[in-house]
Amino acid sequence: MNLLNKTVKNIKEPDAEVYEAAKERLRNQARPAGSLGILEDVGARIAGIHGTIDVHLENKIVVTCAGDHGVCAEGVSLFPSEVTQQMVYNFVNGGASISVLARHAGAQVRVADFGVDCDFAADLPIFHKKVRKGTANFVKKRAMTREEAVKSVEAGMEIVGELLEEGPIHLLGTGDMGIGNTTPSAAIIAVFSGIPVKKLTGRGTGIGDETLQNKIRVIEKGLELHQPDPEDALDVLSKVGGLEIGGLAGLVLGAALNRIPVVCDGFIATAGALIACQLAPVAKQYLFASHNSAEVGHVFMLRHLGLRPLLDLEFRLGEGTGAALAMELIDASTRILADIKTFAEAGIQDAQ
Numbered sequence: 001m002n003l004l005n006k007t008v009k010n011i012k013e014p015d016a017e018v019y020e021a022a023k024e025r026l027r028n029q030a031r032p033a034g035s036l037g038i039l040e041d042v043g044a045r046i047a048g049i050h051g052t053i054d055v056h057l058e059n060k061i062v063v064t065c066a067g068d069h070g071v072c073a074e075g076v077s078l079f080p081s082e083v084t085q086q087m088v089y090n091f092v093n094g095g096a097s098i099s100v101l102a103r104h105a106g107a108q109v110r111v112a113d114f115g116v117d118c119d120f121a122a123d124l125p126i127f128h129k130k131v132r133k134g135t136a137n138f139v140k141k142r143a144m145t146r147e148e149a150v151k152s153v154e155a156g157m158e159i160v161g162e163l164l165e166e167g168p169i170h171l172l173g174t175g176d177m178g179i180g181n182t183t184p185s186a187a188i189i190a191v192f193s194g195i196p197v198k199k200l201t202g203r204g205t206g207i208g209d210e211t212l213q214n215k216i217r218v219i220e221k222g223l224e225l226h227q228p229d230p231e232d233a234l235d236v237l238s239k240v241g242g243l244e245i246g247g248l249a250g251l252v253l254g255a256a257l258n259r260i261p262v263v264c265d266g267f268i269a270t271a272g273a274l275i276a277c278q279l280a281p282v283a284k285q286y287l288f289a290s291h292n293s294a295e296v297g298h299v300f301m302l303r304h305l306g307l308r309p310l311l312d313l314e315f316r317l318g319e320g321t322g323a324a325l326a327m328e329l330i331d332a333s334t335r336i337l338a339d340i341k342t343f344a345e346a347g348i349q350d351a352q
Contacts, residue, residue, distance in 0.1 A: 002150065002154070003154045003157060003158075004150055004153055004154050004157070004253075004279070007157055007253050007254065007257050007280075008253065008279055008280040010257060011253070011256045011257050011280050011282050011283055012259075012282070013282055013285055014045070014048035014049045014051075014259070014285055014286070015048050015049075015051045016048065018047050018048050018050075018051055018052065018053065019044050019045065019047060019048030021047075021053060022043065022044035022047040022048065022053055022337055023040075023041075023044050025053065025337065025342065026040045026043070026044060026336075026337060028342040028343060028344070029340045029341065029342050029343070030340065030341050030342060030343050030345075030346045030348050031340065036336055038308060038310070039329065039332065039333040039336055040333070040336065040337075042288065042310070042329070042330055042333040043333035043334055043336050043337035044337065045261075045285075045288075046261055046330065046333060046334055046337075047334075047337060049259055049260070049261045049285075049286060050170075050259070050261075051259070053337060053338055054334075054338040055170070055334040055337075055338070056170070056334070057170040057171045057327070057330065057331045057334060058168075058170055059108075059167060059168050059169055059170045059171075060105065060106060060107035060108070060170060060171045060172075060173070060327050060331075061107060061108045061109075061110060061163060061169055061171075061172055061173065062098060062102050062107050062108070062109050062110070062172075062173035062174075062175050062320040062323055062324055063110050063111075063112055063127075063159060063163075063172065063173070063174060063175065063251055063320070064091055064098055064109060064110070064111050064112070064175040064176065064177055064319055064320050065112050065114055065156070065174070065175065065176050065177070065178075065244035065245075065247040065248050065251070065272075066084055066087070066088050066111065066112065066113050066114065066115075066116050066176070066177040066178055066244055067084070067113075067114045067115030067116060067134065067135070067178045067181070067242050067243035067244030067245075067247070068081045068084050068115055068116055068117040068133070068134035068135070068178060068179065068180070069081070069134060069135050069143075069178060069179065069180035069181055069183065069184060069242055070134055070135045070136045070137035070138070070143070071135070071137050071138050071139065071143075071180055071183050071184065071218060071222070072179060072180035073137050074137065074139055074214070074218045075211065075214055076180055076183045076204070076207075076211070076214065076215040076218055077179050077180045077183075077204055077205050077207070078204070078205035078206055078207050078211075079179050079205050080179065081117060081134070081179045081180065083179050084116050084117070084177055084178055084179050085116050085117070085118040085120075087177050088111055088113065088116060088120070088126065088177065091109060091111045091177070091319075092111060092124065092125060092126060094109075096319060097317055097319055097321050098175055098319035098320045098321050098324060101321050101324040101325060102173075102320070102324045104324070104328075105324045105325065105327045105328050106327075107171075107173065107324055107327055109320070110126070110127065110159075110163070111126040111127070111177075112126060112127035112129055112155075112156075112159055112244075112247060113126055113127065113128055113129060113130050114129050114130065114131055114152050114155060114156075114243040114244045114246065114247040115130060115131055115132055115133065115134055115135065115152070115178075115242070115243030115244060116130065116133070116134070116178075117133040117134040118133070127159050127162070129152075129155035129156075129158070129159065129247065131144070131148050131151050131152045131155065131243050131246075132144065132148060132243065134243075135184075135241075135242055135243060138184070138187075138222040138225075138226065138239065138240045139218055139221045139222045139225065142226055142238055142239045142240075143184065143237075143238060143239060143240055143241055143242065144237075144238050144241070144243065145238060146234055146235070146238045148238065148243070149234050149237040149238035149241065149246055150234060151246075152237075152243045152244075152245075152246025152247050152249075152250065153234075153237075153246045153247070153249050153250040153253070153275070153276075153279075154250060155246075155247055155250060156246065156247040156248060156249060156250020156251040156252075156253070156254060156272075157250040157251075157253055157254035157257075158250075158254075159247075159250070159251060159254070160172070160250075160251060160254030160255055160257075160258060160260070161254065164258060169255070169258075169260050170260070170261075171260070171261055171262075171263060171327055171330060171331075172251065172255045172260050172261070172262050172263070173262070173263045173264075173265065173290070173320050173323030173324060173326075173327060174248050174251050174252065174262060174263075174264050174265055174269040174272065174273070174320065174323060175265045175269060175318060175319045175320020175321070175323055176244055176245075176248060176265065176268040176269055176272075176318045176319065176320075177244070177318065177319060178242060178244050178268070179205070180204075181242050181244065181245070181268045181318075182201075182202060182204035182205075182267055182268065182295060183201075183204070183215060183218065183219060184240055184241050184242045184245060184271070185242075185245065185267050185268045185270075185271035185295075185297070186200045186201045186202070186215075186219055186297050187219045187222060187223060187228075187240040187241075188236055188237075188240065188241060188245070188271045188274055188275070189271065189274065189297050189300055189301050189304065190219065190223060190297075191223065191228045191230050191236050191240070192230050192236070192274055192278065192304060193300055193304055194230075195300055197216050197219045197220050197223070198216050199296070199297075199300075200296065200297035200300060201215055201216050201219060201296070201297060202267075202294070202295040202296040202297060202316070203295075203316075204295070204316075219240075222239075222240050223240065226239035226240060228240055233249075233274075233275045233276075233278035233279045234279075236275070236278075237249070237275050241271075241275070242268075242271075244268070244272075245268065245271050245272045245275065246272070246275065247272070248268070248269050248271070248272025248273070248275075248276075249272040249273070249275035249276040249279070250276075251272070252264070252272065252273050252276035252277070252283055252286070252287065253276050253279065253280055253283055255286060256276075256280065256282065256283040256285075256286040259286075260286070261286055261287075261288060261330070262286050262287050262288065263288045263289075263290050263323045263326050263327055263330060264287055264288065264289055264290060264307075264323065265290055265291075265318060265319070265320045265321065265322045265323040266290070266291065266293035266295065266298060266315060266316065266317070266318055266322050267293045267295040267297060267298045267301070267316075267318070268318055269318070269320070269323070270289070270293075270298060270301040270302065270305070271301065273287055273301075273305060274301060274304065274305065277305060284305055284306070284307075287305065287307060288307070288310070288326065288330060289302055289305075289307035289308060289309040289310065290309065290310055290311060290322035290323045290325065290326035291309050291310065291311035291312060291313060291315055291322035291325070291326060292309040292311070292312040293315055293316055293322070294314045294315060294316040295316055310326045310329050310330075311325060311326055311329070313325075
C-alpha cells in the first residue's frame with residue numbers, strides 16, 4: 001500500500017463529543033446565543049479537531065507551494081514563467097506579500113518546490129520536492145503522468161511529516177505560487193462541477209478581454225482532448241492539473257491524518273483541496289476557507305466543498321495571503337470559546 005492509499009484509509013473524523021461540548025458552552029455563554037456568528041462554529045470545529053475546549057494556536061505555518069505550467073505557452077498569463085522562480089527567492093528572503101502578512105499573524109512561511117522550471121541550490125532553505133520541471137502543455141498532452149500526480153500529492157504529505165518532526169503544528173495554511181496556475185485550477189472545478197468553463201474562468205494576473213477569451217478556449221480544448229473523469233481525482237490532476245496543486249492536496253491530506261486544521265487560501269489552494277476531498281471526503285472536516293477570491297470560479301469551488309469563507313477582501317493574489325489573515329480570526333475563535341464566561345461562571349441568574 002502506497003503512502004497515498006494508507007493516508008486516505010487512516011484519516012479519522014474530528015472528536016464529535018468535544019465539538020458538541022463546545023457548542024453547548026457557546027450556547028451558555030453570557031451573551032445572546034449566536035451573537036458572534038460563524039466564529040462560534042469555527043471555534044467549536046477547531047476544538048473538535050484538537051480534542052479540547054481550550055485550544056492555543058501557538059505554532060501556525062503557511063506552506064507556499066510552487067510549480068510551473070506548460071500551458072503558459074498558450075498565452076494564458078500576463079507574466080512569464082520565470083517569475084515563479086524569482087518569487088521563490090522573494091519568499092525565502094521575506095520580501096513577498098505572504099511574508100509580511102504571515103509575520104503580522106505570527107505565522108511561519110515555508111516554501112516548497114514541486115515543479116518549478118529551474119534548479120534551485122540544494123542549500124536553499126525550501127522543501128525540495130520537485131517532481132519534474134513544470135507540467136506539460138495540457139492542450140497537447142496530459143499535464144503529467146498518473147505516477148507523477150501521485151508523487152506530487154505524496155510529497156505534500158511528506159512535508160507535513162517533516163514539519164511535525166520540528167514540532168507541533170496547531171494550524172496549517174496552504175498557499176501557492178505558479179504563473180499560469182489559475183488555468184488548471186479553472187479546469188479542475190469545471191470537471192468536478194460540470195459548470196461551463198466560461199463561468200469559471202477569471203483574469204488571473206490581470207489579463208485583458210482577448211486573452212481571457214483565449215484562456216477559456218485553451219481550457220475547453222484541454223478538457224475536450226483529455227475527458228478527465230470527475231470520479232477519479234488523480235485522473236483530473238494528471239490530465240489538466242498542476243504539480244503544486246497536487247502538493248496542496250497532499251498538505252490537506254497529511255494535515256487531516258494528523259488532526260491538524262487547515263486554512264485554505266484562494267483559487268489555487270482550493271483546487272488542491274478539491275483534489276484532496278475527492279480522494280478522502282472526510283478531509284473536508286479539517287478545512288476552513290480563508291476568503292472569497294475575486295477569481296470568478298472560486299465561489300463555485302467553495303459551494304462544491306460546502307465551505308463558507310471567513311473574509312471577502314477582493315483578494316486574487318494567492319501565496320497564502322488570505323490564509324494568513326484568516327488565521328487571526330481562527331485564533332480569536334478559540335478565545336471566544338474558552339475565555340468568554342458562561343452565565344453560571346459569571347454568576348448571572350435568570351438570563352437564559
